[in-house]
Amino acid sequence: MFSIKEAKDILGLSYNTVYRLVNNGTIDAIKIGGSIRISQAVLRKFIFDDKSGGN
Template sequence: MEELEMDHSEYKEALDAYKQERLPVVLTAAEAMDILGVGKNTMYRLLKSGKLPAVRIGRRWRISLNSLEKTIHQKRRIEVQSHDYLS
């Protein structure tokens, strides 16, 4: 049986590739604020209410890019439906 050996740089490259393929992109609250174009109070209100799914690690919030995209698409659907209703 052949033993596999990796040096540190090969291991790091393999780990980075694994992360990119398998783990979600995670944003900070500040990054999500920039993407959404909202202020700090609005962002934390969305997080605390659960309207923007996120996890709290220690004192910091982390938002998956997938959750942020879903929230944006849901909001757009609601706006389109409201516009259609009002027309």
């Protein structure tokens, strides 16, 4: 399970962008304690399903 900070580094995006993707449901996440966590499988699916053509 990754925090938003860890996920942003993996994805090469800003913290705000990852937070927005979680908030709008593009990236599934769960709340554990007060922290938002994103599973490795969800990040992998987001990366491989990305159709934006970006780097």
